[in-house]
Amino acid sequence: MELKPPFKKIIHVDMDAFYASVEQLDNPDLRDKPLAVGGSGKRGVISAASYEARKFGVRSAMSGVLARQKCPHLIFVPPRFERYKEISTEIRKIFHEYSDLVEPLSLDEAYIDVTENKKGNPSASMIAEEIRQKIWDKLELRASAGISINKFIAKVASDINKPNGQKTINPEEVLDFLEQLPVNKFYGVGKVTAAKMYNFGIFTGLDLKNKTIEELVNLFGKSGAHYYNIVRGISKSVVKPNRIRKSVAAERTFFDNISSEVFLMEKLSKIADELERRLVKSDTKGKTVTLKIKYSDFTMQTRSKTGLNFLQQKEEFLPIVKELLYQEKLQNSVRLVGISFSNLNTEKREPVFIQLKFDF
Incomplete structure (x- = not known):
């Protein structure tokens, strides 16, 4: 099967070690x-690691304790999300010099559809080079990019020549590229899914392609x-400049595990203060309240309740949180709790971008 034109020209830009690079810049x-x-403490979690730290095996989402073991001379700095957001805004301004079809995924990455672009440049690869150079010239930060016919392939390609590089997968190269790609490199295929694929003899895109749609639906x-579809280069996902946030959340990891609902409610009350602040600041309300509980054995549990009215104030939703907490007994001691709102009022109007904070 051959892919047929017309083809989109999609760029995925991914900043290199963004948070860490900003700290080194400043x-x-x-x-x-x-x-x-x-955080470097007992419950600290790595949000980002510089490439100098990555040489020692330090990675994001790793515990601070393990990171210290891998790199004893590792330097820890607290996150400054307002600063990261400020620089991210400047980066997006550069994107918009080329296209209004910009879809941010987070503060440090975005898709850009340059099929029809403001510069009239037919080469998406050249545009990606210009964007990366402008980011460096203006902000002294490095970025990598992937360029291809859809978001999925562009996302995969942006990781190939990191850091400070880019990779273009041209239309005629797409099918061969996907067939040779290890399944664990497919965006969205995590460790659990990859392991399941291995158990069924699926190691590459070609192995995946040899399965019928009925077989794959039965398995996954x-x-x-x-x-x-994606292994055949088929994707209907378009670049959406108005990505609407589906939820707003706040959570906290504890220094010591908590086994008492009473003590948990004290923590949840403080989390509710922060969540209310975010909701009010962004003029966001929600109907569904979800309580997230992570136990000391790292198992996760969520409990949700949806009402008829949109809620925003702590006094309105904290009683629901309490109801959810006491809904059933705790399974173990607790290391993290969080509250989130979904089913938001923003789903029917202009998008709201909210940078969530993490506790370390």
């Missing part, structure tokens, strides 16, 4: 040193149809 003493953004449910 503090020259940190440059060329192994750096982690996050609705995701099976997605895998069937």
Whole structure:
């Protein structure tokens, strides 16, 4: 099967070690040193690691304790999300010089549809180079990029020549590229799904392609149809400049595990204060309240309740949180709790971008 034109020209830009790079930018003493953004304490979690730290095996989402073991001279700095957001805004301004079809995924990455662009440049690869150079010239930060016919392939391609590089998968190269790609490199295929694929003899895109859609749906449910299409270069997902946030959340990891509902409610009350502040600031309300509980054995549990009215004030939703907490007994001691709102009023109007904070 051959892919038929017309083809989209999609760029995925991914900033290199963004949070850590910003810290090194603002503090020259940190440059060329192994750096982690996050907490070094017992419950600290790494939010980002510089490439100097990555050489020692330090990665994002790793515990601060393990990161310290891997790199004893690792430098820890607390996150400054307002600063990251400020720089992210400047980066997006550069994107918009080329296209209004910009879809941010987070503060440090975005899709850009340059099929029809403001510069009249037919080469998406050249545009990606210009964007990366402008980011460096203006902000002294490095970015990598992937360029291809859809978001999925562009996302995969942006990781190939990291850091400070780019990769273009031209239309005529797409099918061969996907067939040779290891399934664990497919965007959206995590460790659990990859392991399941291995058990069924699926190691590469070609192995995936040799499965019928019925087989894949049987093995992976609705995701099976997605895998069937993407390995054939088929994706209906377009760049959406108005991505609407589906939820707003706040959570906290505790220094010591908590086993008492009474003590948990004290923590949840403080989390509710922060959540209310975010909701009011963004003029966001929600109908569905979800309580997230992570136990000391790292098992996760969520409990939700949906009402008829949109809620925003702490006094309105904290009683619901309490009801959810006491809905059933705790399964174990608790290391993290969080509250989130979904079913938002923003789903019917202009999008709201909210940068969530993390506790370290």
